[in-house]
Amino acid sequence: MPDHPFPLERTTLGSCTLVGAGPGDPELLTLKALRAIEAATVLLVDDLVSEDIVALAAPDARVIRVGKRGGCRSTPQAFIERLMVAEVRAGEAVVRLKGGDPFIFGRGGEEVEALRAAGIEPAVVNGITAGLAAPTALGVPLTHRAHAQGVLLVTGHAQPGGQGIDWALLAATARQAHLTLVIYMGMRSARQIQDGLLAGGLAAGTPVAVVQHATLAHQRHVATTLDALHATIEREGLASPSVIVVGDVVRGLQSLAPASPTMQRTGSDR
Template sequence: MNATAFPPSRGSVTLVGAGPGDPELLTLKAVKAIASATVLLVDDLVNDAVLAHARPEARIIHVGKRGGCASTPQAFIEKLMVQQALTGETVVRLKGGDPFIFGRGGEEVEHLRAAGVAVQVVNGITAGLAAVTSLQVPLTHREHAHGVVFVTGHAKPGDPGTDWAALAQCAHQARLTLVIYMGISSAADIQQGLLQGLPAHTPVAIVQHASLPQQRHAQATLGELCDTLSVHRLGSPSIIVVGDVLQGLAAAQSASMAAEPDAWPVAA
């Protein structure tokens, strides 16, 4: 689509990452963008406390998008952003985590540019990073992990999705940490595929509601992944982390439980 077919935008759109949930993890730039907005389009996973930074007269429109639930159609959200910007509004599209990590931010930027709308992006802390940080575990480590892969467990309809066996082989050979978003509903397929390239004893952590007061987590091995999800009733939104960077967490838990058997529950 040719952008010259549209009138010049009088307003603008900023895609803002609201972070994993804890409102204190907002960047200063995100706070400034939220405070300047006249219209905010807010995703479901955005903490309501973040909206305290909005001006009182700002119009707040909730455009729910949550895995496994009924969601506002993406096409409608994109159309709404364009409409509001072309009428002169300062629009903030407030998204959980980071707009460019499984947030469909790339699609939205392309649509806005094609419509002649000025667009900016403000990064946010992604849930995969917040999840491991809450456990005091790194994503990379000189001894355990030479890199990290962020991957979605939720494929677009009609798309075969990730080749988990191939990814597992790569992760094993290159010593990579796997951070899996939206993988709870397809955990059985993920586990089966990863076991084709990674040992069953590979450490795994599942973190639900990362960074929030209601955060829960469980630690297991790759061979125990699905059983652990079932036993501890961990659901969405959760991050699944796979890799040897979790060895330190396993050692710390073992030491704590040896000293005080009831001090460290598997899911907390």
């Protein structure tokens, strides 16, 4: 039989909790998340976790930065998983602190599998995912009886060597089923997303909102239309972390002007 990925010999085990830190505003943490952060002796923290949330940890807790950001130098996932196991084996109360929700584009599933393979059963605390927080920060619902009967959360970042999303097929589904599309990690592929959704039958005038740094003081958003998505992102200098919301629910956004996309800094409005 092949060697086990982690040695099974251990001393007194600590614990590991995957905690969703939400989109950045500390007031959006759940009480369960707050208690886990305060009790942690070691925190493995993603780049997208705000410093205000990290500051909630105990003064003597060790904070280890294990950032992962598309297009930037990142901590290898395998290293993070080995570190989690090692710290639990050393008896630490480990919190893996992740932006948004651990199980929505947060690699939480991979980390749970690695921990279980090492004989460690983790706990998971959900957080508010950016795909919900971003439109809510603008007063935009993801579902609406008159406009959207459901919502699809998808990633715009294809795995290396993978096929990625069939945007034309997704557009046809969204159009027929009256769905809102929420696209994570789509800024680099905005042109491909736009072209694919148009090819799949979504109208050029379909309203779109792009929200950067949702819920934080420096939050910005742009309201535009599908045919102008890529050009608007380029002109306004929007970048990650941002969420793209596509669908008729965005028509309720007061700043929407199909012929003249608008940009607002919304942090001061909250």
